[in-house]
Amino acid sequence: MLTQLLTWIPASAAPRLRAGLGGMPRAFWALWAGTLVNRVGTMVQPFFALYLTTDRGFSTAAAGTLLTVFAVGMLFSQLIAGWLADRFGRRATLLGGMLASAALMVAIAASSGLLAFGVELFALGLAIDVYRPASSALVADLVPERHRTRAYSLLFWAVNLGYTAGVLIGGALVGLGFGWLFRVDAATCAAFGLMVWFAVGEDTAPPAAGPRTSGFGAVLRDRVMCAFVLITGGYAFVYMQTVSTLPLAMRADGLSPAAFGTAMAVNGVVISIVQPLAVGRLGRADPNRVLTAGTVLVGLGFGLNALAASPLGYSATTVIWSLGEIAFTGASAATAVALAPPHLRGRYSGAYGFAWSLGGLPAPVAGAWLLDHGSSALWLTCAGIGLLAAVGQLLLGPAVARRTATAEPAPRPAD
Structure with missing residues (x-):
């Protein structure tokens, strides 16, 4: 377990870190380690546009x-995966x-032609986020x-640690050829x-109590969950x-572009340091x-971009919305599965993931x-939406x- 690797940390020096990492079953740490490995290997997505235009010679429009x-494809990925996780198991x-x-x-690395790329990229979009509802439901089964808020926060920490490392490693590997990005990503x-x-170990979802309690219809009839999906959106x-308008506004x-890179580095540093200390x-x-506090901080952080005009100013606002991100992410995933009947945790996690697509898809166009x-106009609108979501x-x-x-049925005993 990860906590056994951190015994060298004096209790007086890092009590919050120990409190945040303790008490999780061994199976959870296996999921955490796998998530970290997968995110370290996430090298293709950040460089997709560059790969298609430079290596494959497609026009910007294509x-x-x-x-x-x-x-x-990604829009439907988590909804489909939620059903699969409940029907066939999380693992x-x-x-x-x-x-x-x-x-x-x-x-994709071996492909050529616009049609082939289109079919394969759509299929990849369907597959690439399948792990998210399955992973989220598995945490609820194990912890x-x-x-659970701690568990989801720790997974979020692993995602950010791995993604930051993956982008840096991917940037270095691009010099050796884009094929390396695909190989490493596939391997991880x-x-x-x-x-x-x-x-x-084996995971089994409890059986449904009746036909009206199963399927996505049950999620749609859940007014509390639907409201939560809209708030998350x-x-x-x-x-x-x-990832859409912030770099354009800074330009x-x-x-x-280095100033935007600095702001994103600040985001990564804040999450890497604060997350494990605050998780307990x-x-x-x-x-x-x-x-509520996380949503307010994110809205406030983006709203204050209206006053920023320098790298230092944007870095300061990044600290604010990064703290909100830390607060919101773990608690929101835990809330989604807490609202779910045990046999529908996959579907509820898929609906929670769909909420991100619901808000994320119009974000670039509306933001631009x-x-x-x-x-x-952009940043004050963001502040207003953040405030409405918080209310x-x-x-x-x-x-x-x-x-x-x-009370819910007890999860599997910790290892």
């Missing part, structure tokens, strides 16, 4: 079309998604409810699936401006307050339109608390 096809779904992603990476996808398959719209302020306290706090009307979460909190107050 590359944009192909990336849109990929995004459409089997995660393994199948990862092996399919690995095979498609290899196929007691009182520890397969490794993740196999690690979970062999290191995590609002948060996602604001957050996704990091409009006369800043170089976040896990003990009222989830509704954590979610707002930016055309001035950076203040919505605050009002929804009592209903979530009533739903999650009843």
